[in-house]
Amino acid sequence: xxxxTTASAPKPSSSVKLVLLGxxxxxxxxxxxxxxxxxxxxxxxxxIGAAFLTQKCxxxxxxxxxxxxxxxxxxxxxxLAPMYYRNAQSALVVYDITKPSSLVKAKHWxxxxxxxxxxxxxxxxxxxxxxLCDDDSPEDDAQDGENVDGHEEEAVRKVSTAxxxxxxxxxxxxxxxxxxxxxxxxSEVFTAIANAIPETSLKGPRGGAGGGxxxxxxxxxxxxxxxxxxxARGDAGAKEGCAC
Amino acid sequence: xxxxxxxxxxxxxQRPDVGPDSNNGSPPPLADARQHxxxxxxxxxxxxxxxxxxxxxxxxxxxAGAGSLRLSKRAARPQLQSQATTALSLADVHTADxxxxxxxxxxPASRAVSRKPSFAYSLRHASTAxxxxxxxxxxxxxxxxxxxxxxxxxMLGDLIEGASTPAFKALSAQIERADPFDGxxxxxxxxxxxxxxxxxxxxxxxxxxxxxxxxxxxxKAKLKHFFILSASGKPIYSRHGDDQLISHYIGVVxxxxxxxxxxxxxxxxxxxxxxxxxxxxxxxxxxxxxxxLGESDAQLRTQLESLYMQILSTLTLPSxxxxxxxxxxxxxxxxxxxxxxxxxGLADGFTRGxxxxxxxxxxxxxxxxxxxxxxxxxxxxxxxxxxLYGLIVAAGRLxxxxxxxxxxLHPGDLHLIFNMLFEAGSVKAGGGENWIPLCLPGFNNTGFxxxxxxxxxxxxxxxxxxxxxxxxxxxxDELAIVLISANKDSFFELRQMREDLVIQLEKNGxxxxxxxxxxxxxxxxxxxxxxTVLKHFLYKSRGNVQFTMPSFEPxxxxxxARRKLMSLYHNLHESIxxxxxxxxxxxxxAYDSTALAWETPLFELYCVASSNASRAALVQGAxxxxxxxxxxxxxxxxIGGAVF
Numbered sequence: 001x002x003x004x005t006t007a008s009a010p011k012p013s014s015s016v017k018l019v020l021l022g023x024x025x026x027x028x029x030x031x032x033x034x035x036x037x038x039x040x041x042x043x044x045x046x047x048i049g050a051a052f053l054t055q056k057c058x059x060x061x062x063x064x065x066x067x068x069x070x071x072x073x074x075x076x077x078x079x080l081a082p083m084y085y086r087n088a089q090s091a092l093v094v095y096d097i098t099k100p101s102s103l104v105k106a107k108h109w110x111x112x113x114x115x116x117x118x119x120x121x122x123x124x125x126x127x128x129x130x131x132l133c134d135d136d137s138p139e140d141d142a143q144d145g146e147n148v149d150g151h152e153e154e155a156v157r158k159v160s161t162a163x164x165x166x167x168x169x170x171x172x173x174x175x176x177x178x179x180x181x182x183x184x185x186x187s188e189v190f191t192a193i194a195n196a197i198p199e200t201s202l203k204g205p206r207g208g209a210g211g212g213x214x215x216x217x218x219x220x221x222x223x224x225x226x227x228x229x230x231x232a233r234g235d236a237g238a239k240e241g242c243a244c
Numbered sequence: 245x246x247x248x249x250x251x252x253x254x255x256x257x258q259r260p261d262v263g264p265d266s267n268n269g270s271p272p273p274l275a276d277a278r279q280h281x282x283x284x285x286x287x288x289x290x291x292x293x294x295x296x297x298x299x300x301x302x303x304x305x306x307x308a309g310a311g312s313l314r315l316s317k318r319a320a321r322p323q324l325q326s327q328a329t330t331a332l333s334l335a336d337v338h339t340a341d342x343x344x345x346x347x348x349x350x351x352p353a354s355r356a357v358s359r360k361p362s363f364a365y366s367l368r369h370a371s372t373a374x375x376x377x378x379x380x381x382x383x384x385x386x387x388x389x390x391x392x393x394x395x396x397x398x399m400l401g402d403l404i405e406g407a408s409t410p411a412f413k414a415l416s417a418q419i420e421r422a423d424p425f426d427g428x429x430x431x432x433x434x435x436x437x438x439x440x441x442x443x444x445x446x447x448x449x450x451x452x453x454x455x456x457x458x459x460x461x462x463x464k465a466k467l468k469h470f471f472i473l474s475a476s477g478k479p480i481y482s483r484h485g486d487d488q489l490i491s492h493y494i495g496v497v498x499x500x501x502x503x504x505x506x507x508x509x510x511x512x513x514x515x516x517x518x519x520x521x522x523x524x525x526x527x528x529x530x531x532x533x534x535x536x537l538g539e540s541d542a543q544l545r546t547q548l549e550s551l552y553m554q555i556l557s558t559l560t561l562p563s564x565x566x567x568x569x570x571x572x573x574x575x576x577x578x579x580x581x582x583x584x585x586x587x588x589g590l591a592d593g594f595t596r597g598x599x600x601x602x603x604x605x606x607x608x609x610x611x612x613x614x615x616x617x618x619x620x621x622x623x624x625x626x627x628x629x630x631x632l633y634g635l636i637v638a639a640g641r642l643x644x645x646x647x648x649x650x651x652x653l654h655p656g657d658l659h660l661i662f663n664m665l666f667e668a669g670s671v672k673a674g675g676g677e678n679w680i681p682l683c684l685p686g687f688n689n690t691g692f693x694x695x696x697x698x699x700x701x702x703x704x705x706x707x708x709x710x711x712x713x714x715x716x717x718x719x720x721d722e723l724a725i726v727l728i729s730a731n732k733d734s735f736f737e738l739r740q741m742r743e744d745l746v747i748q749l750e751k752n753g754x755x756x757x758x759x760x761x762x763x764x765x766x767x768x769x770x771x772x773x774x775x776t777v778l779k780h781f782l783y784k785s786r787g788n789v790q791f792t793m794p795s796f797e798p799x800x801x802x803x804x805a806r807r808k809l810m811s812l813y814h815n816l817h818e819s820i821x822x823x824x825x826x827x828x829x830x831x832x833x834a835y836d837s838t839a840l841a842w843e844t845p846l847f848e849l850y851c852v853a854s855s856n857a858s859r860a861a862l863v864q865g866a867x868x869x870x871x872x873x874x875x876x877x878x879x880x881x882x883i884g885g886a887v888f
């Protein structure tokens with residue numbers, strides 16, 4: 001960031017691969033949607049598989065192009081996570097501040113990232129649904145459609161800022177509390193991540209980061225047992241009559 | 245034919261009329277009815293023998309369950325007693341109506357009997373006589389057909405009976421009034437009313453349970469329910485109502501199922517009141533459909549199969565079986581977490597009435613042959629090496645397909661994909677591109693494929709993924725590119741292919757052609773068959789496993805009208821497909837619509853016109869449709885497709 005690039009000259013641009021992880025229904029997709037489209041959908045349906053989005057983030061000295069993998073939080077997708085986080089330069093681990101179990105899950109993800117992901121990965125811990133805890137929030141409807149506990153009597157904070165912050169400090173994570181619904185702190189998180197990415201790991205637009213992405217995807221092997229073998233299909237020919 | 249079926253039937257009261265009961269107990273009404281029919285018919289003697297028809301009926305009843313045709317029957321069944329006259333003298337439905345209404349009250353039980361014969365009769369009659377009877381004979385000769393349709397009768401029954409079983413009445417009213425054209429809803433047409441709220445969610449029960457009773461009422465008013473439970477009785481899915489609300493009922497269903505399973509005679513279906521229950525056992529799962537919309541057992545079973553395929557698509561068969569073999573009490577809700585939207589999408593599609601499911605066929609976007617060929621060639625040109633299937637899909641209609649020579653696409657699989665893309669909003673709502681592991685059970689139920697999905701809005705030109713995120717879903721103008729691979733590492737490869745494809749399609753003008761075709765929507769029936777009485781039709785090309793239809797507008801506006809139309813189609817479909825019928829043509833008349841079903845080895849055609857249309861006019865319309873298809877075949881259907 002000490003680059004001496006002046007405002008008039010085109011800023012260097014780099015791609016940064018970012019993965020979102022966290023329990024189902026904590027608001028991962030909503031955060032991304034807020035960041036990318038500045039939009040919020042009150043009853044968003046659960047993500048299936050993973051969504052891939054891109055968004056640019058302007059820093060004073062350069063442009064960061066985020067390549068975002070927004071993963072589904074359901075347990076059955078957990079085994080696919082490595083192919084999204086491998087070689088990622090940054091990760092956003094999200095929990096729901098009204099749901100303590102989601103922080104536990106977030107801690108698991110952090111541990112897994114620290115163990116398996118690339119060593120220099122920048123991890124941000126994000127407590128979402130801050131709007132539910134505002135004194136003045138009139139509606140207590142779930143911020144995210146995946147949320148099943150929206151009707152519980154106290155849609156209020158269950159995870160204290162201090163507790164999460166202490167944990168984040170201990171693990172040297174970035175830490176924010178956000179609201180995808182109001183947009184509070186959302187762009188701040190991404191800007192903070194962009195700033196925290198070490199200069200050295202930034203390369204050309206489709207260079208290191210892009211290549212890293214490719215490598216990450218292809219590196220995710222290990223579960224080929226569930227793979228369909230196209231050539232082992234004896235009965236496939238039977239369906240050939242169907243012209244669809 | 246199992247004993248189970250028997251007992252089920254007797255409880256319904258529907259089958260018994262036709263089946264053993266009527267055989268043994270009340271032959272006279274049957275005979276009467278038949279004679280009466282013949283009397284009206286006059287010429288067609290060969291139809292006379294009363295007995296041959298009976299197995300037909302029984303068979304129908306059992307295999308088809310509560311067919312749509314049967315719907316009307318069911319309505320009337322409870323109260324009819326040997327009103328031979330009513331069933332048969334339907335030359336003028338309205339007259340009959342009046343007659344019946346008087347009689348019905350007095351003799352509820354046997355009307356069904358009389359009706360049944362007429363039904364059987366009509367089946368026979370229609371197949372043989374439809375072609376040969378001179379229209380000059382007009383009303384009289386037509387009559388049997390009208391009788392066959394039964395609607396007139398049931399309608400009567402309903403009218404009278406309505407007070408006692410309002411829902412039932414509503415139900416039949418809906419079906420009977422399949423005519424979209426009059427558009428008037430009786431004030432007391434509960435079914436139509438209910439249909440409008442049918443797809444609304446039932447709220448969850450309060451913590452203190454105070455609202456349970458009210459919710460239960462709403463829940464019970466639903467015309468259609470789907471339940472999935474594990475073999476050990478754990479609830480897995482219910483379209484309506486949360487666990488707390490439905491747990492008793494799941495328990496009852498489980499008891500019923502296991503009782504018959506214990507006797508090695510699995511329960512397949514039964515009728516209770518105006519609702520038909522159909523059960524399907526699939527490995528460790530039991531699926532239950534409850535319908536008051538008059539679908540047949542076979543049709544409901546197809547719908548359950550589709551739900552089951554959705555579960556396989558999420559889990560794959562081996563993993564499903566593994567879970568239950570390790571622990572029979574597995575709670576499948578957890579592994580299926582988040583897929584309720586997909587199951588709901590399917591279920592609601594069935595409730596609305598899906599031509600695609602009814603016909604087990606796909607619908608394609610109409611494109612000129614030369615245009616489609618260009619699209620096909622482009623697909624082949626940009627095909628990446630890991631591609632298994634590539635689809636261009638517009639609002640649930642297929643634009644083009646690229647596939648390996650030795651693998652075709654199973655319609656059921658495509659239906660699952662379409663449902664995921666267009667009914668459940670999660671994929672397109674997320675914006676961006678998606679990478680979705682899924683199993684296509686029709687293709688291979690043991691493993692996952694990986695599906696790349698990218699949506700375009702057709703209203704504006706888009707070149708970059710960033711620009712094309714649809715904020716709200718007008719689902720009729722959406723174009724999706726779907727690329728499926730068996731290789732889970734091929735996201736970026738397929739993404740590149742998508743980019744190449746879009747560039748090429750833009751360059752050769754195909755994108756504009758496709759978007760124009762999408763915006764144009766379905767052609768109206770009047771454009772396809774100008775000058776005919778037809779209001780709507782379904783045409784299925786058997787060889788291509790595809791169907792085509794005109795727009796629902798302007799004659800069928802809104803959910804209720806469409807459901808009525810679909811119910812009529814279900815009736816027709818059932819009468820042609822029931823296992824024992826050998827119908828080729830069926831002509832039915834109700835007080836609000838006339839319809840024709842026509843089956844040949846090449847196609848199935850179902851046409852609907854308003855009630856005053858003559859049979860000749862209907863036939864003329866049907867012929868026009870067929871010749872239109874002949875001209876347009878390579879436009880409305882994908883023939884061959886892009887194969888590599």
